Amino acid sequence: MNTSIDCIPCFVRQTLDAARMSSDDPAVHEQIIRDVLRWLSEMDMSLSPPALAQRIHRRLRELTGIKDPYRMQKEQHNQMALQLLPGLRTQVETSNDPLMTAANLAVAGNIIDLGAKSGLNEHEIHDAIRHAAEKPLEGDREAFRAEVKQAKQILYLADNCGEIVFDRLLVEQLGTHRVTVAVRGMPIINDATLEDAVTAGLTDIVRVIGNGSDAPGTLLEDCSDEFKTAFAAADLIISKGQGNFETLSHCGKNIFFLFKAKCPVVAASVNLPVGTHVLWRTR
Amino acid sequence: MNTSIDCIPCFVRQTLDAARMSSDDPAVHEQIIRDVLRWLSEMDMSLSPPALAQRIHRRLRELTGIKDPYRMQKEQHNQMALQLLPGLRTQVETSNDPLMTAANLAVAGNIIDLGAKSGLNEHEIHDAIRHAAEKPLEGDREAFRAEVKQAKQILYLADNCGEIVFDRLLVEQLGTHRVTVAVRGMPIINDATLEDAVTAGLTDIVRVIGNGSDAPGTLLEDCSDEFKTAFAAADLIISKGQGNFETLSHCGKNIFFLFKAKCPVVAASVNLPVGTHVLWRTR
Known part of the structure; x- marks a missing residue:
């Protein structure tokens, strides 16, 4: 894009x-x-x-000279999300459709984005969680369900801190044995890196890799060989957030983009209103 | 500022x-x-x-090469305000405190500001009118009342199109015999110029002058001699909008600034929250 x-x-x-x-x-x-x-x-x-x-x-x-200016906010958002996690997990476990509930909550977590907007309050997170409970993801949910069912190697591209805790619920639904989670290789805005995957408990349940890059998205030419190998090997990629969408929407792989449309430019590119919880497929 | x-x-x-x-x-x-x-x-x-x-x-x-890019919006806002005028006039005439009601409605009209924010919908104007009905102006209302009572020559600095129709209600309360209204000398953003004062009907009831300038505020050194003379002669100046406040807040004249605080920078400078209907005095 x-x-x-x-x-x-x-x-x-x-x-x-x-x-x-x-x-x-x-x-x-x-x-x-x-x-x-x-x-x-x-x-x-x-x-x-x-x-x-x-x-x-x-x-x-x-x-x-400051390497990680958002570090404090990132930690706060991780802790805020960890406090919400037990309630969210109950929501998934008691749902008639745990996969879609977990996917929609993972999109709700995408509200925690300091690139799209300055600051964030808990109120906005609760609004997004409510939105997830009330409105289904916009997109081809049945294709997503079918692809998830048959996938052998799923690469999950994480986006932001705090959000990565929400992602854990979807990773659990996908089946931890076949999922690799990728985070940014270096600090950039409030995007999650390896230490945030540790905080979210993801490293205890799946393979987590850094992508080797400091872009707030996935610039393939900028990524590590380890990441590129995982990217090539995956038969299904689940990509979180606007930044990953902006950088991978035309790359030709089998990708489902999960994000909350937060800016008019991205919302217009998928023909949906700002605020929508999007499940956008590209091949 | x-x-x-x-x-x-x-x-x-x-x-x-x-x-x-x-x-x-x-x-x-x-x-x-x-x-x-x-x-x-x-x-x-x-x-x-x-x-x-x-x-x-x-x-x-x-x-x-376009001299007045906001012309169409300005006309729309004038017409929108003219349609609201009879209802607003009833609100003033049936009020226990017509001067303050008219002043607060004039501040509500200050929401029509394409400098502070892109676009405007009628909904926002109605919200501002409701705000004016529910919350008094923040500031020294009794000093304002006293100064208005004793003033001999009032210079009223208009701000935006549409808003200038709301201003008419306050100008009528002030007493048309002692009021001069000043508008911008040339088109700038959606600020009112002489033709908008005509559309608002102000030229039928008071003396209206252009200030000779194309700044979205009042830069005295940039204004016409006619304006400077009126400015010097007035014993009370009523100044509308953030732009006039930003340019005159430290000029030493007896000025009451009436505006809706629409941006965090201006709101912070008067120590009031964004959204406040402000009556700010400076001498």
């Missing part, structure tokens, strides 16, 4: 957020924002939004 | 809005946004937000 000019105000906001998390000095914030504005004025808009975000955040780290 | 780095995402969004209203060509939108990003990266942040917006919109007009 190319970058839209509508992504630019969002990049600027994201830069401000990250600058403030990296430094308390307003002069540093101003220097960073000027630097990123100049850089954005010359950007290559044929790149995907995560490819541009990757470069912006690399530059931010260069300017501030 | 200096420009905050939080104003930047808003400038970028405003640029996109205006670019799209000025041209249907995505290549032109991209050229404009790149140009403005480069320009923003070097801006002088000691200028007020309206001074920067003035320069951005001048550059937009230069690039597109």
Whole structure:
């Protein structure tokens, strides 16, 4: 997916957020924002939004020396989600359709996205959980069910912290013996890395790999050989979040994209309203 | 008021809005946004937000040749407000406190601001009118009442189209014999100019002057002599909207600022939550 000019105000906001998390000095914030504005004025808009975000955040780290500005928020979101987990698990276990309930809750967890919007409150998470209970995923649910039934190797592409705890419920439904979970290789925005998979308890139940990259999506050319091998070997890929969708929607693999449509650009690209819990298939 | 780095995402969004209203060509939108990003990266942040917006919109007009991109929206907002006017007038006439009711409704009309946010629906206007009916203006209402009572020459600084129709109710309460209304000298965003004062019927009841400027606020050094004379002669100034507040809050005159706090930067500067109907005094 190319970058839209509508992504630019969002990049600027994201830069401000990250600058403030990296430094308390307003002069540093101003220097960073000027630097990123100049850089954005010359950007290559044929790149995907995560490819541009990757470069912006690399530059931010260069300017501030802070490797993981979102670390505190990430930890908070993991802990918040872990507290919700027992209730969510009951919801899945008592459901008539545990697979779809778990999938929809995993999409609800995708609200925890500091790339799409500044900050997050518990209220928004509860709204998304309620949304999951009330409205089915929008997409070809029966194809998803059929593909899950016959898949031998499932690669599950995680997205954000907090959300990765919700993902555990779906991973359990998929069957831990055939699932590999991939997380980002390095910190980027509030995306989950290996330590968050540990916190979520995923490393106790499935194979978890880092993808070797610091993009808030999956730029295949940027990923490790280990990830590329897992990607090639999987007969079904379940991909979480807008960033993975933006980078893989035209890659030709058998992928089901699960995400909450949070921005008008992505929502328009799947022809669904902002807020929809999306199950989007591409082959 | 200096420009905050939080104003930047808003400038970028405003640029996109205006670019799209000025041209249907995505290549032109991209050229404009790149140009403005480069320009923003070097801006002088000691200028007020309206001074920067003035320069951005001048550059937009230069690039597109379109003098008044918001003209259609402005006309729609005027007509929408004119349809509401009889009901609002009844609200004022049946009120126990017609002056404060008219002032609060004039602030409700300040929701019609395409600088602070893209687009506007009637729903938001009705919400603001309801807000005016339910919550008093935040500020020194008794000082306002006393100053209005004794003022000899009131200069009323209008802000936006549509809103200027709401202003008529307050102008009528103030007493048309002692009020001069000032509008922008040239089109800028959806701010009201002389033709909108005509549409609102203000020119039939009071003296209306343009301020000679194309800033979405009141940059005194940029205003006409006629305006400066009226400004100096007034013993009470009633100023509508955030832009006028951002440019005049420290000018030393006896001014009551009436506005709906629509952005976090302005809301923080008066220590009130976003959404508040503000009556802010400065001398």
